[in-house]
Amino acid sequence: MRVVIGEDEALLRQGLTHVLENAGFDVVATAADATELLRHADERRPDLVVTDIRMPPTHTDEGLLAALHIHREHPQTAIVVLSQYVQRQYAVELLTERPSGVGYLLKQRISDVATFCSDLHRVATGGTVLDPEIVAIMLTRARRTDDALDRLTDRQRAVLALMAQGRSNASIARQLSISEKSVVQHASNIYSELGLPPSSDDHRRVLAVLRHLDR
Amino acid sequence: MVGSLRLGLVLLGAAVAVLGGVEIALLAFGNAGPPLWLLTGFTELGWTYAAAGLVAWWRRPSNRLGAILLVGGLSWIGAGLVNTTVAVLIAAGQVLATVPLAVVVHLLLAFPSGRLRSRASRIVVAAAYAIALVGPAPQYLFTPAVAPDGLLFVADRPDLAALSGWLSPVGGVAMLAAAVILGARLRHAPRAGRRVLAPLYAYGVLAAVFVPATAWARDLLGLGPELRFVLQLVVLAGVPVAFALVLLRGGFARTGQIEELGAWLGSVEAARPTLEQALADTLGDPSLRLVFRVGEGYVDAEGAPAALPRPGSGRAVVEIDQAGAAVGAIVYDASLIADPEPVRAAGRVVGIAVEAQRLTAELRASRDALRRSRLRLVEAADQERRRIAQNLHDGLQVQLVLLALDAAQVAKSADDAADPTTRDAATALRIGIDDAAAALRRTVHDVLPATLIERGLATAVEDLVDRLPLPTDLQLSVADRTLPAAVEATAYFVVAEGLANAFKHSRARRLAVRVTHHDRGLEIEVGDDGIGGASLEAGTGLRGLADRLDVLGGRLVLHSPTGAGTRLLAHLPGTDPPPAPPLPRAQPPHGTGSPCAS
Structure with a gap:
């Protein structure tokens, strides 16, 4: 490259x-x-x-x-x-x-x-x-106006942050020391809580999440 | 005001020129008698007086001698009408025939200020005008020979016409009185003045009595009428020239005007012009400047530093002393005022007033200096913050990245060499270095956020609010980089300090930040719904900010009633720091009034 x-x-x-x-x-x-x-x-x-x-x-x-x-x-x-x-x-x-x-x-x-x-x-x-730091700022900012984010669990918010950083499910699972399967489960819960369309594509997913955070 | 006066003088000059021209035309067309050059003598005299008067008035606007000379000029032109062939003009000429002589008396007694200062001189001048108007009357009223077809001729009464003879001695008495007054003035004049005054007075008296005297003495001297007339013209034409010359060039003459300065000092403060203006008018130099001694240098009335002219620049300096100490200086045009003595005299008259104004100017200067110095401190502090932030970014942060890279390299080598202990230690070291770098980033952000330098106030405040974990209403109506750097930085620190205090102490659940830029400046408001009870005096943060705002001409207000939340309000001018506001009016006893006046 x-x-x-x-x-x-x-x-x-x-x-x-x-x-x-x-x-x-x-x-x-x-x-x-x-x-x-x-x-x-x-x-x-x-x-x-x-x-x-x-x-x-x-x-x-x-x-x-x-x-x-x-x-x-x-x-x-x-x-x-x-x-x-x-x-x-x-x-x-x-x-x-x-x-x-x-x-x-x-x-x-x-x-x-x-x-x-x-x-x-x-x-x-x-x-x-x-960068994780920028995602943290975006999450802080978004939580002030978005009650749905407050309804997420801490673990779900951690998964959301990693998704926003652009990580794949495998990478998130590694980072949080959980199985990839439970990452998928968390992601699906987050989607329904935030009202995001489900997406299997990592890239589409990060954009959806970022758009949601930067409303 | 000077401009409108000068325009008026130009118009007056044009009017006099036209009047004289019309008169000469009338004389040229109507007369078959004496040669024209003889007949136009009065007109030329009139022009001479008027010209001298206009020049004097132009150069010494506050002096009335110019006006008197101009009146003299008009009276000569008037007297000249007697030689025309139009009946009504002849009558006017007859009435005015000897008025010019009264004007000469007036000139003598009103010299140098143009004002009649004593009661005696006012009586004598009034008498002179009365005699000049009444004296010739019996002649043209009752003597047919003087004006055969005269409009004013009443009856042929030689007995009444003889009254003229009686009036001549009265005129003589008035002239004598004038001479006595002038003599007394000469005795009291300083010696330098006497040298100028004595010949002038003598000449004036001579001129005034010369015309009647030549009439009496014609048989004695045996002069022909034409020669006699020419002699009279020359003597009388010399009068305005002499007066104007002495007024403009003779240093002595201005002492009269310096008395006017004294009158200025006594006049009501609100109505009088500035001291500098009064001096400029008095000494006849519109470019005159008054400067005040402060320390080793000079300042103007507003307290701004003023440099004295260098030798050879065409401008001269006269120091003003008060009670043995230098209090100021008059800077004037050396080509306009050749003799420094009247300037010195003026300086002595206004010494006390100058000292009073000097104190005001000194206060202004020191206050300006203080303000500038405080502003420099603020700017230096900002500069220092910027430098520190830059150094930390460019130096320490880069080093930390490189160190962390080295640690990563060590970890990798240890991993390759199957040394997990070293690998884990090196990784821990790298993470520790990353933590240090994160701490350093926060420090740099607190010192001076890069956003403020790179983008400006709006982005920096947004960034600040972005990082807040509390719900915050943000209203920004200010664009980045539209304000001076010191104002932007100060506004940012107000928001940062306000938010930090609210977050740390107020137990608020909601915060609000509003930054509004309008044509009157910048309004900043940081509010919360917390417990209130905050004080500007508590802690150094807000106190320091209040000082900073004061330097920039702004202010900081804190509303924080217990239990009802806190509002921190700041106002900043949207421009660089303004000049010092005017001092209170009561301050200068002989001040310039409003500093806007100059």
Whole structure:
């Protein structure tokens, strides 16, 4: 899988490259600012772009804007944006632009190499990945206005959060140390409680959940 | 106001020019007698007086000498009408024939301010005008020879016509009285002034008596009538030129106006112009500036720093002392006021008033300095927060990611080497580092949320509310980045502090945040339905915020009755901090009044 990395911090750029190459990704180019990133995306047509949100020259949200631009220009290129902190607004902007093949993660998640790399694969194959922290914020926000969420059990809310992060049933089962079968059972209960249409497709499921949370 | 005066003067000048022109035309077409250059002598005199008067009025708007000179000019043109051939104009000319001489007396006694200051001088001038109007009357009323077809001719009564002879000595007495008054003034004048005044007075008196005197002395000197007339014209034409010159250039002349400054000091405060304006009018320099000594430098009336002109800039400086201490300085145009002495004299007159205004200006300056300094502190604090947040993001957080990566690497190697103990320890280490990174993110967010820097107030407040576990009504009518950075940051801290207090102390079940940006500024409200009883004085958070708002020209209000919830209200101006508001009116005893006046 061909990857372009955008990260202005040299050590982190190297670390990220190292992690991805060890995990079998083909890092075809790295960029230290948004302009370079856009150029590489144009020339190399990678399967995946992994970029920091904060980039020179203004060190605000250049990376995010570049990612949104790449999304528009090259719909086949998947995007994962990394940030030192997460913000619901950025996630909403990303998902509104094109709700598949996108990921939004805290930078700190890189160090959990196995989970990080599987997240990248999921995004590259058209999935959606959201950082647990952003999902927690969305759940907090949604609970204020949605009584149905309050009626869920703690376990059901944990399953819902993992679903919103873009996890598969197998991954949720592993995370919560329960069987895949009971994940399916929880999911079906959550659907009926929230009034969501049942869906076997992981990707469709995450979008339905996110739409519900971000009403 | 100066503009409308000048427009008026231009119009007056044009009117006088036209009047004189009409008169010359009348003289040219109606006369077959004496040569035209003789006949137009009065008109030319009139123009000379009027021109001198207009120049003096223009340069010294507050001085009435210019107006008197102008009246003199009109009276000369009037007197010249006697040589026309139109009956009614001839009559007017006869009536006005000697009025110009009374004007000369008026000029003499009204010099230098243009005002008649003593009762005696007012009586003498009134008498001079009366004699000038009445004196020639017996001639044109009762002597057919003077005006054969005169409109004013009543009867041929040589007995009554002889009254003129009686009136001449009365005129002489009036002239003598004027000379006595002038002599007394000369004695009391300072020596420098005397040098200018004595020749001027002497010349004026000479001119006033010259016309009658030449009439008496014609046989003695044996001068021809034409030569005599030319001599009279020259002597009389010199009068307005001399007066105007002394008024404009002679430093002494302004002492009269400085007395007016004294009158200004005594006038009702609300009605009088600023001290600076009064000085500018008095000294005849509209560009004059009054500055006040504060510390080692100078400030203007509003307290803003003012620099003194450099030598060679064409502007001169006269220091004003009060009780031995420098209190201010007058900055003026050296080409307009050649002699610094009258400026010094003016400075002495207004010394006390300047000192009083100086104290006000000093207060304003120090208050402005204090406000600016506090604003710099707020901005420096924000800058520092921003720097800390940036450093933590760019430095420590990156390091923590790299450390966690290393730990992950160690765990992987240990796993490869079938060393589960080391692998588990390294994984625990990685998770610990992740926890530290999470704690650091929260700290950075508390110091200054990146959202505020990257997006602005609206997004940052939304983000803040997003993270709240309590139901919160959010009403935002403010766009990101439409406000100065210090205002945005302050507004954010108000919301953050209000929400934190409500969450921690109020036991509220619902919160409400409203941020409204309108043309009067920014309104912020944070409310809850909790137990109330909060106080601005409790804790440093709200107190510090109140200070911060005060610096930016805003205010913070807390309504928190026990048991009835809490409302934190803040108002912030939507622009950068405003200039200091005016001081209370009662403050300056001789102040400029409203600072808007200048």
